[in-house]
Amino acid sequence: MIHVMRIVMQPARRSEKDVDQHYQDTIVNSVVFDDHADLLDASTVAQLKELFPDGQAQMWGIVPGKKNVNVSRINKMRPGDWVFFSGDKRVYLGGTIALMWRNRELATRLWGTDTAGSTWEYMYALSGTRGFDIPVEEVRTLLGWNPNRNIMGITVLSDEESDTLQTLLTLDAATAALDPVDTIEEEAAVAAFDGELERTAQRAQRGEQAALKKRLLNSSTGQCALCGRTLPGTFLIAAHIKKRAVCSDDEKRDLANIAMLACTFGCDAVYEHGYIQVATGGAIRVSPLALGIPEVEAYIQERLAGRTVTWWTPKRESYYRWHRTHTFKDVPPA
Incomplete structure (x- = not known):
């Protein structure tokens, strides 16, 4: 079974x-x-x-x-x-x-x-x-x-x-x-399944994502909000600070604040899976649980530890706070 x-x-x-x-x-x-x-x-x-x-x-x-x-x-x-x-x-x-x-x-x-x-x-x-x-x-x-x-x-x-x-x-x-x-x-x-393996993205969501990236990336290159590297737009995505699926309609339309550019070389993944957080004021903090994964720890220590995210603002703080309390891999409460 x-x-x-x-x-x-x-x-x-x-x-x-x-x-x-x-x-x-x-x-x-x-x-x-x-x-x-x-x-x-x-x-x-x-x-x-x-x-x-x-x-x-x-x-x-x-x-x-x-x-x-x-x-x-x-x-x-x-x-x-x-x-x-x-x-x-x-x-x-x-x-x-x-x-x-x-x-x-x-x-x-x-x-x-x-x-x-x-x-x-x-x-x-x-x-x-x-x-x-x-x-x-x-x-x-x-x-x-x-x-x-x-x-x-x-x-x-x-x-x-x-x-x-x-x-x-x-x-x-x-x-x-x-x-x-x-x-x-x-x-x-999976081998026996004959239904659709992919879900068709809704046109409105595709349009929203395109509008987000266009707003964040106004040239052929852009800067990752987390590691600070300037990279070709191909390697940057419009990453939602707060997970899109739980955003209200107004939050989804808050294109100026709801997302940030994140690189596909690792920053988007470690943020999405909660191995880093952006604290009030923009300082990057590392999850203690990252220490158990040498490759993740090495990436964070090399690219992210000690950095301050200039993309943080008071208007974006509520979105970063949601990520801290829902996604960030924090230690169990004592």
Whole structure:
């Protein structure tokens, strides 16, 4: 069976003392596998150590719920899915489910039990976690939810909803214990698919993009807003500072401020995938997560570190701020 990466909404309100303590114990401070080898079965330890060679990982868990209400939802979750932690009206943490297992004894040791005597025994390890600061109201709007809908329990989004958030927030899947058979089945499905593989761009959007680039590039050459290199226009694109798909109509028409020239030699990619941000005032700041990718780190250090983006202005700050809170790969909140 082909598994599409879904997004799981994990309620975890840190304003509640117990939840924040759990977060401190197993997210801020990773769980060391050898400390709990007496409660982990050998196969789980082996998989964890393969996924996390340093011998530790961030962990979370889910209670079965009254009359096992959560179990059917948990059964929809798979390694490779993305999890958003939400609480106090904001999404504040995200990461990839690397491994899932059930262990009541370990959950009780790590987190104790709730008032009903239940514990968070459906456990998972997280990889590639990063911080966010997204109002839940914005998630509701993006997914077309009822304005009063709240994330009350563990929620697995539909494929369509997951795809929407994955695309709009540039979510990159991290390490996970995926079944290698999935790759074979996915390739077979693509080969057998006889529908359209490309979506036809709307004429209005093409016209908008052309108008943007023409406004930004008034000669045959232009300057990349990020690295500052002057390059032929062929190697520069009109890059939206805030992702176009979530811009309002007025923002899309704000041609003077919504986009910047970015070169295709690397600047557009590292910005689009959140490895750099433009801080208030224009200073470029580098994601700590870039350190784990030598080629990305080398490019940033050579071309971008220490630079100030002259394209930044107070009128563009709201767009750069959106990128900082939604796309920039920030460290998880402590």
